[in-house]
Amino acid sequence: MTNRGFNTLKPGNNYSAQDLxxxxxxxxxxxxxxxxxxxxxxxxxxxKVIHEFEGFFEHSSQEGEKYYREKKAYVVEKV
Structure with missing residues (x-):
């Protein structure tokens, strides 16, 4: 896929490392x-994009607290 400038990654689609x-x-x-x-x-x-998440939990080692981050997260694997 050579479409630079896309707004999201779609699970199931393949992307080059350059696109990512x-x-x-x-x-x-x-x-x-x-x-x-x-x-x-x-x-x-x-x-290949395997999963897409709307956010994730992150642990702060400085404060000892866990925070939910509303940030897109994608899991990719080599094809």
Missing amino acids: DSFVSTKDVLLLSNNGSQLFTEPDREY
Whole structure:
């Protein structure tokens, strides 16, 4: 998919690492990948969006509290 500038990722669709890089650079989102820190090392590698979440819980180690963050989160895996 070469459509740069899209507003959301759709579960079930494949995206290149380059598309994902462009997406997270322009949106306030969380991206989880099974490819560790190598997600953006191969721009043409394809990833499939497995899950989309409206938010997530985050633990603050400084305050010891858990907070719900209303922030889109996506889980992607290598194709």
